[in-house]
Every structure is written in structure tokens, then in C-alpha cells.
Amino acid sequence: MLRAPMSVTRIWIILIALTMVSVFTGESRALGIFSDPAIIILGSLKARWVVLDYMEARHVPGPWLVMFEAWLAAVAFVMCWIVLAT
Amino acid sequence: MDLQFKQAAAEEKRLPGTSGIWTFLFMDMIVFFAIFAVFASERSRIPAVYLSSQQQLNGWLGLANTIVLLTSSWFMVRAVQAARMNDCRAVRVNMNGAIAAALIFIISKSYEYYSKFLDGIGFTTNSFYSFYYFMTIVHLLHVIIGLIFINSIKIDIVKSRNVPNLSSVENIALFWHLVDILWIYIFTIVYLLGVRG
Numbered sequence: 001m002l003r004a005p006m007s008v009t010r011i012w013i014i015l016i017a018l019t020m021v022s023v024f025t026g027e028s029r030a031l032g033i034f035s036d037p038a039i040i041i042l043g044s045l046k047a048r049w050v051v052l053d054y055m056e057a058r059h060v061p062g063p064w065l066v067m068f069e070a071w072l073a074a075v076a077f078v079m080c081w082i083v084l085a086t
Numbered sequence: 087m088d089l090q091f092k093q094a095a096a097e098e099k100r101l102p103g104t105s106g107i108w109t110f111l112f113m114d115m116i117v118f119f120a121i122f123a124v125f126a127s128e129r130s131r132i133p134a135v136y137l138s139s140q141q142q143l144n145g146w147l148g149l150a151n152t153i154v155l156l157t158s159s160w161f162m163v164r165a166v167q168a169a170r171m172n173d174c175r176a177v178r179v180n181m182n183g184a185i186a187a188a189l190i191f192i193i194s195k196s197y198e199y200y201s202k203f204l205d206g207i208g209f210t211t212n213s214f215y216s217f218y219y220f221m222t223i224v225h226l227l228h229v230i231i232g233l234i235f236i237n238s239i240k241i242d243i244v245k246s247r248n249v250p251n252l253s254s255v256e257n258i259a260l261f262w263h264l265v266d267i268l269w270i271y272i273f274t275i276v277y278l279l280g281v282r283g
Contacts, residue, residue: 008167012160016153023149026278036279043274047267054163054263056102064101064108071115075271078122079279085130086137086280 011053018042036083044076102166103256111264114228118268121224122275125217129280132213139214140281142207144198148277151194152269158187159266162236162259169255174243177255181240184262188233195226221272228265232258 022042029035051068052058058065101108129136161183168176199219202208209219235258243249 008160008163012156015156019149019152019156022274022278023145026281027145029281039274039278043270043278047270050159050263050267050270054159054266055260059099060101060108061099062101064112067112068115071112071119074119075122078119078126079275081126082129082275082279085126086133 006053008054011049015046015049018046022046036086040076040079040083043079044072047075048072103260104253107257107260111260114264115268118271121217121221122271125221125275128213128217133280135212136214137280139212139218140276142205143218143277144201145277145281147194147198148273151191152273154187154191154194155266155269158184158191159263161187162262166256166259169243169249169252172249174247174249177243177249178240181236181243184236185233185240188229188236191229192226192233195222218276221276225265225268225272228261228268232262232265236262 019042022039025031025035025038025042031038048069051072055068057068161180165177165180165184168174168180202215207215209216239254239258243255249255
């Protein structure tokens with residue numbers, strides 16, 4: 001089913017807001033032990049948004065979307081590894 | 087109505103840019119994934135060194151750089167939209183915006199490297215800084231290469247007063263978005279994750 005894409009400006013505002021929240025979380029550690037998981041989720045969300053809506057990968061034909069989603073998941077795994085090993 | 091729906095659906099399924107650029111981008115992503123994984127491995131081996139070095143980085147400067155690159159990506163999305171409507175003026179204006187943001191990023195990174203240099207911190211100071219410089223310099227080279235291509239495509243469009251090749255605009259925009267994604271991860275992994283307040 002066709003869905004109206006979110007405007008690029010609205011996505012940009014959301015990306016900037018998520019960036020500010022992640023930096024505030026990282027600098028203040030306001031969420032305690034949940035700070036790093038929050039930073040990982042925010043970073044992954046931002047990257048996925050750029051892939052899906054700025055690169056227009058949401059509807060690309062072929063295996064590209066699966067490959068990009070797999071890469072995003074793999075990097076999220078690496079970020080979890082960093083936190084668990086710290 | 088049915089025909090309009092089919093045309094819209096076909097448009098949605100179209101691959102932006104060329105298949106070659108998607109292959110290139112994915113190879114680039116694999117290389118950066120390997121760098122991130124080795125960074126994580128090294129960090130888990132000597133976390134204290136990484137933590138103390140990480141605390142010397144300026145997170146607010148990283149925030150400014152992230153905002154600048156996200157804005158640059160926003161300009162490139164709008165440039166692609168304008169190119170699809172053959173609106174040369176809007177393509178030029180938005181590409182100029184992307185170029186200006188990229189130049190701000192380059193100046194900001196240069197200032198960051200210079201301040202580190204003044205503090206006596208270099209490529210070989212420790213393992214963390216080897217990764218820091220390697221990742222950010224390779225990323226910066228991506229920014230510079232992207233900047234050159236955006237500018238040359240913009241000059242072609244201005245000269246011909248037309249968008250002679252939509253794929254080239256889409257290709258450079260896709261590359262530019264990848265530069266943005268890589269920075270989102272570099273910023274998260276190198277500047278933010280694992281820092282203890």
C-alpha cells in the first residue's frame with residue numbers, strides 16, 4: 001500500500017533532535033546505566049532513517065534493503081560489544 | 087485511477103542512482119564495519135586507555151559537526167528532488183548549501199586536529215588516537231571527494247542550464263548520505279559510547 005513519505009525537512013528536524021538528545025545523554029549520563037543503550041538506539045535510529053528516507057532505500061528493488069538493514073544491525077551489535085566490554 | 091496507482095508504485099520501486107553506486111557504497115560500508123569491529127576488539131583489550139583518551143575529545147564539537155553533516159544531507163535530498171523536476175536553479179542553490187556545510191565540516195575538523203596537535207596528541211599517542219585519526223581522516227577524505235564531485239556536477243548543470251544526467255545527481259547524493267551515516271556511527275562510537283561521567 002502506498003504511503004505518503006514524511007517530508008525531508010521533518011526528518012531533518014527529527015535527526016537533529018535525536019542527535020541533541022544523544023549528546024546530552026552521553027555528556028550528562030542522565031540515564032545512568034541506560035545511557036549507553038539509549039545512545040546506541042538513537043544512533044541506530046538516525047542511521048536507519050537516513051538509509052530509508054534520504055537514500056530512498058525503503059522501496060528499492062532487489063536485495064539492497066536487506067543488505068543495508070543487515071549492516072545496520074551488525075554495527076549495532078559492535079556498539080553493544082563496546083558497551084559490554086567497557 | 088488504477089493506472090496512476092501502478093505508475094506511482096513503479097516509481098516507488100525504482101532504484102535511485104545506478105546499481106554500481108549501491109555496490110560501491112556497500113563495499114565502503116563493509117570496510118568501515120571492519121574498522122568499527124577492530125576498534126571494539128582493541129577497546130575491550132585496554133578499556134582504561136580508551137576511556138581516558140575518549141574523555142579528552144570535545145563532544146560538543148562532535149555535535150556541531152553532526153548537525154552540519156545532517157544539514158548537508160538535507161540539502162542534497164532537496165537537490166535530487168529539484169533535479170527530478172529539472173529545476174536547475176533549485177539544484178544549484180541546494181548543492182551550494184551542501185557544499186557550504188561540507189566546508190564548515192572541514193574547517194571544524196581542521197580546528198579539532200590543530201587543537202589536538204597543540205595538546206601534543208598525535209597519530210601514535212596511543213591505540214585510541216590511532217583509530218581516532220584513521221577513522222576521521224578517512225571519513226574526511228570521503229567529505230573532500232564528495233565535495234569535489236558535487237561541485238563538478240553543479241558546474242555542469244549551471245553551464246548546460248539543464249540536468250543532463252539525473253543518475254549522476256542521485257549517485258553523488260547517495261554517496262553523500264553514506265558519508266553522513268558513517269559520521270553518525272563514528273561520532274557515536276568514538277565520542278559518546280562508554281564514557282563515564
